[in-house]
Amino acid sequence: MIPLKRLILIAMAVTIIFVQEQLLMFLPNVQLTTLLIILFVTVFKFKESVIMITVYVLLDNLFLGGLNPFTMGAMLSAWMLIPIAWHTVLGKTRNVQALAIFGFVFGFVYGFVFIPFTMIQTEVFELWPYMLADLPFQGIMATTNFLTVLWLYEPLYKVFEEEMPGLVGKRTPVHKNI
């Protein structure tokens, strides 16, 4: 059972992610979504992160129209890689360099995850055009992820620490590896 306070925090996290994404929609692949999801994943438990991402993907697809299973499936698979990676290969690190490099790699991974879904949807089963067409956008996303995590992760995490010490401090040695 998730405490009410944490449920509200998940709802607020989804709202923040969703609103900033809509505000930055006019800039292709320039967003703070990866930074915010990484931030919230490092604060929430795995189950909470999964709920947050599921609700965000559902809301995003509902708003953009269609609830297209191919887009939703790709988005859900891609974003879920963040909590999975943080709880496994990243060893729950809060090292900014490690998270920034992860964000950079994730920019490309996010694009790659969409390829099989797009192939099925468009019935064009040639890999090369997808890779070539998406590479600039993946590059933008990777660079945006890297820079935003590099510059904004620490100050945003400190806001959590200062405003909600019980929430963050309970489970994690905060300054250990920042």
Next chain:
Amino acid sequence: MKITLRIAYTFLALAFIVGLFYILYDDNEATGQGSIEITVYDQSGTVASSESHLFYEGDTLFKVMDRHYDLTCADAQYNPENSCDTTFSGRHILLGINDVESDWTNTFLYLEVNGAMATRGVDEVELEDNFDYAFYVRNVND
């Protein structure tokens, strides 16, 4: 992390993205002149137009088409824009050619060059003498 290290990383990241775009975005402007065939199919697969056009040095497929067709491009929100002023990193997203139109969400314009799927858009695709370009309206959800 030290601020100098952050700034160094920032410059590295910016150099990466500039380098990536420099490598990927080759204009493929024509180096000479010649003639090309452009065929446009409507959504039912019927030929809407099939014409030969001349191109000159410095032309791209978009420039040639812009001279001869009423083009509709996507604006920043992917809505139709007849002026084709909006570009994405200098590239146009073509939504319509004369009366043959796509809406980006449900349909898109699919380009073939000499019978093979194009890997680049109208601003970047190679423009060579005697090349055939065919545009089809494809359904996204088909």
